[in-house]
Amino acid sequence: MPSASVIPLKPMLFNPQAQVCADCGIRRFSLFGVLDHQALDNIHVHIADLHLQPGQSLYSAQGQGSAAFTVRTGVVRLERSNDRGERRILRLAGRSDMLGMEAMLGQSYAADAVACTEVTVCRLPRTLIDELSRNQPDLLLDMMKRWQRALDDADEWLTELCAGPARHRMLRLMLKLSEFSDGDQVWLPSRLEMGAMLDMTIETASRLVSQLKREGVLDTPDQRHVRIHMDALMKALREDADGA
Amino acid sequence: MPSASVIPLKPMLFNPQAQVCADCGIRRFSLFGVLDHQALDNIHVHIADLHLQPGQSLYSAQGQGSAAFTVRTGVVRLERSNDRGERRILRLAGRSDMLGMEAMLGQSYAADAVACTEVTVCRLPRTLIDELSRNQPDLLLDMMKRWQRALDDADEWLTELCAGPARHRMLRLMLKLSEFSDGDQVWLPSRLEMGAMLDMTIETASRLVSQLKREGVLDTPDQRHVRIHMDALMKALREDADGA
C-alpha cells in the first residue's frame, strides 16, 4: 500500500486515455458516463479529440466507417442527397449526441456529417464496440439507448420540421435551434441550410427570417448568430397553431 | 442411439416456443435468424403470435411498452401527432421489420403503431432482452443492427417522401409501397393516409392518383389495392427529376 501522502483524492488512473475521459466535461452525458474511474481505466482503444471548422466534413456517406463520434461542443448537421441531387439536412447533432454509430456495426456511413459551427468531437474507433462487448457488456445497452435517441430525434424532426406551412416550420426550427444554445446566442444557419432543413427556397427562408425579426421574435447581433425571444416565439407558435 | 426410423430430419426441440419459431417463415430475416435450433430451444420467454385487422392499433405512444414486435405479414404504420394536432405518418413497417424496440429499454413507445392491412406479428416481451444479454450476447449486436435499420428507414423516408413537389412525392411513395408488395398487387393507402405520409390534402392525393391512373402508371383492381407498372413509374420519376 502506498503511503498516504501520495494517494490522490481520486484513484490514480494509469491509462492516459482514461485521464482525458475522466476530465471530459460531458462524460456524464456520454457513453462512458456510467463507468467509474476504474472501469474507465480499462478502456484501451485510442479515443482521439478532433476539432473542426464550420463547413468541414466529419465523415461522408458510403465511406467505410472506421469510427463513431460524440459531439462535445458545436453543432453538426447530418445530410444526404436525394434522387434529384438536392441536399437534404436530416437532423442536427449537438453536445453529447453520438453520430456515425453505424460504423461500429461494420456498415458504411448512412449520411454526410458536416460541422455547422466550430466543433469538437471525440472519435470512438470501431473496435471499441468489440472491447465493450467483451469487457463492459452493460454499455451495449447504453449504446442501444443512443440509437433509440437518434431515432427519436429523427421522428421528431420529421413531425415538426417537415409538415405545415413554411412560417410554421421556420418557427419550429427556431425552437429546435434554441436547444443547441450555449448562452443567449444561438447558431443561425445560412439561408441555404435553412432551405435544406425545411424544404424551401433561400428566398422564402430569407423572407421569413426578416419577418420574424420585424416581429421581434429574433434579432441577429451578427450574420451567424441569433438571439431568440422565447416568449414571443411561443406566442407566435400558439397563434399560428389555432389561428390557422 | 435411437433407431434410424425415429430420428427426425431436424433435431427435436423440446421447447414448444422453439418449434414455432423454427417453423416461422421469416425466421431467417428475423432476430433469431442467426440462432441454430439448439439455441432457439433455449429461449424461454413467451413469444405470442398476434393477428390484427386493418385500423387496429398495435400499441400507442406514451403507453408503457411491454414488448417489441416483428412483422410477419402485412403493413404497419408508425404515426404521431404534431403540435397542431395533425397526425403524421413517420414510416411503414413490413415483413421482418421490428418495431417498438424502445420497450426493451424500459421506455414508453415513441409513436402509435396501427395496422394498415391485415397483419400478423410476433410479440417479443421486454424481458427477452435481459435473457439475450445473459444467454445470447451476440444477439445484442443484431438488435443494434435492427435499430440502425430503423434509423436508415427513417432517414430515407425523410429524404424521399418529405421534399419536392407533390407529384414527385407521390411517385416516390408508389416506389416505396412496391417494397411491401406480395405478388403483383400492392396495398394502396387511403387518401387520408397518403395525405398524412406526404403532407398534402386528400384532394391533392386523389388528383395525383387519378392522374397516374390515366397515365398508365397505376391501376386499381379494387379500392384498397393497386398494380404498379414499374417501368412507367421509373420513367415518370426520371422525367420528373430532370424535366423539372
Added chain:
DNA sequence: CGCACAGTTGAGACTCATCAAACCACGTGG
C-alpha cells in the same frame, strides 16, 4: 477599388389548399 458571395426584396407564375358539390360503394331499415 472591385469582385465574389450571401442575403434581401419585388413581380409574376404556378402549385397546392380550401371550399363546395357530386359521386360511389356500403350497409341499414322501411
Added chain:
DNA sequence: CCACGTGGTTTGATGAGTCTCAACTGTGCG
C-alpha cells in the same frame, strides 16, 4: 326491393402560399 344515410373519393373553381426570375444590397477580401 328500394330509399336512405354514411364515409371515402372524385372533380371543379377560387385564392393563398411558394417558387422562380431578376434586380439590388450589403459584407468581406484580394
